[in-house]
Amino acid sequence: HLSDKPADVTDYAMDKLHGDISAVIDDLNAEQVTLVGHDWGGAICWQYAMAQPERISKLVIMNLTHPRGYAAVVADATPAQAENVAYAKRFASSTPGDDQVPEQVLNAGERRGDRPEVAARYRAAFEQSSWNGMMNYYRANYGSLLGVSEDKETFVKNIDRPVLQLHGLEDTAVDKDGLRDTWNWIGRDYTLVTVPDAGHFVQWDAAELVSETMKWWLLARP
Numbered sequence: 001h002l003s004d005k006p007a008d009v010t011d012y013a014m015d016k017l018h019g020d021i022s023a024v025i026d027d028l029n030a031e032q033v034t035l036v037g038h039d040w041g042g043a044i045c046w047q048y049a050m051a052q053p054e055r056i057s058k059l060v061i062m063n064l065t066h067p068r069g070y071a072a073v074v075a076d077a078t079p080a081q082a083e084n085v086a087y088a089k090r091f092a093s094s095t096p097g098d099d100q101v102p103e104q105v106l107n108a109g110e111r112r113g114d115r116p117e118v119a120a121r122y123r124a125a126f127e128q129s130s131w132n133g134m135m136n137y138y139r140a141n142y143g144s145l146l147g148v149s150e151d152k153e154t155f156v157k158n159i160d161r162p163v164l165q166l167h168g169l170e171d172t173a174v175d176k177d178g179l180r181d182t183w184n185w186i187g188r189d190y191t192l193v194t195v196p197d198a199g200h201f202v203q204w205d206a207a208e209l210v211s212e213t214m215k216w217w218l219l220a221r222p
Contacts, residue, residue: 007096046064063168
């Protein structure tokens, strides 16, 4: 909650987010890093790997399909898939400036049946967050993601780095059908691990599997 919370939509454009990653890499005095991302972070990492491949050595993505795969699902969605991604469209079309976290979001931990102390921490974290900043991410980027096509140079470049992708198959926000054809967009070895009984937060639902898989995968690619 101590990080900056810019108010303008343009502050959340993908090039600005990429600039943040580059700044961290520079601060580490590193030429390349292994980039790991989940959900929003996964979307940023996919695109960073395509835009600035020289800055990364390996890529690990959790529950965010490749931009092409995500866009393909939304473009030809079943009724159930369309309902599952409707929230993102609402967020992207919301009015900038409202920083009031909706009560339904604050109560999400209780609705999921989390233990009371976990639900309370979840609520407290959101109460310290910038709802406007979160929505600005969608406002700035969601439309361009759905506009992915073969004639857009950024997205036709293969990712020429090893990629590990972990995906909880019970995720409704990011449909597993978007995994299809990912292997066609990666020019190095691609490892896909699907977890049937895990949801959107695969790193929580299958923490040991995710951690151990990342360890052996990284050790095999020094």
